[in-house]
Amino acid sequence: AQTVTQSQPEMSVQEAETVTLSCTYDTSESNYYLFWYKQPPSRQMILVIRQEAYKQQNATENRFSVNFQKAAKSFSLKISDSQLGDTAMYFCAFMPNSGGYQKVTFGTGTKLQVIP
Amino acid sequence: KAGVTQTPRYLIKTRGQQVTLSCSPISGHRSVSWYQQTPGQGLQFLFEYFSETQRNKGNFPGRFSGRQFSNSRSEMNVSTLELGDSALYLCASSLVYDWGLATGELFFGEGSRLTVL
Numbered sequence: 001a002q003t004v005t006q007s008q009p010e011m012s013v014q015e016a017e018t019v020t021l022s023c024t025y026d027t028s029e030s031n032y033y034l035f036w037y038k039q040p041p042s043r044q045m046i047l048v049i050r051q052e053a054y055k056q057q058n059a060t061e062n063r064f065s066v067n068f069q070k071a072a073k074s075f076s077l078k079i080s081d082s083q084l085g086d087t088a089m090y091f092c093a094f095m096p097n098s099g100g101y102q103k104v105t106f107g108t109g110t111k112l113q114v115i116p
Numbered sequence: 117k118a119g120v121t122q123t124p125r126y127l128i129k130t131r132g133q134q135v136t137l138s139c140s141p142i143s144g145h146r147s148v149s150w151y152q153q154t155p156g157q158g159l160q161f162l163f164e165y166f167s168e169t170q171r172n173k174g175n176f177p178g179r180f181s182g183r184q185f186s187n188s189r190s191e192m193n194v195s196t197l198e199l200g201d202s203a204l205y206l207c208a209s210s211l212v213y214d215w216g217l218a219t220g221e222l223f224f225g226e227g228s229r230l231t232v233l
Contacts (some may be wrong), residue, residue, distance in 0.1 A: 033220040043208065044119075044223040052220070091159065095220060102147050102210055103172045104222060106159040 002027045002094050006107035012083045014115050018068075021077040021110045023092030029053075031097045034068065035104070036077045040088040048090070051075065052097070079112075089112045118142065120225035122207050130232045134195040135227045141188050141209030148190040149222065152180060153204040162205075165190055166212060192229075202232045 003026045014020035025034070036048040049067050051059045056064050063080045079086055092107040121140040129135050141148050150162040161174040165184035182192040189208070194201055208222035 027150075035220075037222075037224075046220055046225045047223075050220060097220065101163050102149055102164045102166070102212070102222070103174075104149070104151075105161070106151075108158045 001104045002029070002096070004092050004094050004105050004107035006092050006110050008110045009030045009108070010111045010113070011048045012113040012115055015082055015084060017082055018080045019082055019112065020039075020081075021090050021092075021112065023075045023077070023107055025073050025075065025092070025094050027066045027073070027094065027096070029098065033097055034066075034075045035077075035093040035095070036064070036066070037091045037093055037106075038086075039109075040085075040089065043090070044053060046048060049077065063108050082114045084116060088112060118222030119206045120207055120209050122205075122206050122228050123223035124228060125226065126216050126229050126231075127199050129150075130233050131199060132198055133197050134193060135197060135230060136191055136193045137205055137207075137230075139191070139209075139225060141207075142223055145209035145211050145223070146188050147210045148184055148188060148214045149208045149210070150190070150192050151206040151207060151208065152203075153177075153206055153227070159206070162192065198230045199232050202230060 003099045005024045031069045032053045034051045039045040049061045065078045067076045091109045093104050095104045119202045123138045147166045150163040153159045163173045168184045179195045204227040206227045207225045211219045
């Protein structure tokens with residue numbers, strides 16, 4: 001079974017600053033996806049960024065980037081130039097890429113507050 | 117393109133009743149997954165459907181069931197409701213390759229918030 005651990009229940013960052021959210025996971029799978037999802041207050045969850053385990057290059061999406069350390073089973077999210085709209089719960093998630101099964105395991109989330 | 121639509125958005129039930137939640141996926145998405153979100157347990161996988169077949173199931177009692185129709189719309193049912201079933205139930209759809217392999221991105225609906233009294 002897979003586990004995803006987010007050790008930071010809450011974090012805050014000043015607007016325009018950079019913040020890093022941590023995530024570790026445990027799996028015996030060799031082929032998998034890792035995700036960061038964002039859930040703003042009372043709004044639907046959206047995908048922030050996705051990383052395929054076989055790709056060595058870290059994924060980036062505008063101000064969002066990840067530091068994927070496969071051997072260490074670590075997958076952190078860096079948000080640069082933080083904006084008020086980044087205030088949300090952030091969930092790290094794992095999905096094995098085998099058999100077509102779309103079963104995603106989520107971490108417990110990190111509540112990020114961007115302070116003006 | 118319309119997003120994932122879940123109905124109803126809010127509902128209140130009493131213990132022992134049953135509830136049915138509906139999810140309409142994004143057009144063209146044939147995989148539908150359901151998740152339960154609670155403050156204490158976080159997001160927990162309930163089940164996933166693809167081509168009207170349940171492909172995977174989480175660790176939930178048999179009171180939780182679901183189905184998928186030929187148009188990919190899905191319903192989940194919870195029978196004999198308990199107080200602990202109060203939660204936000206999220207539906208997510210995803211595009212699946214013709215051979216059934218997941219593409220790895222979930223598109224979520226806004227959820228159905230169930231309160232059991």
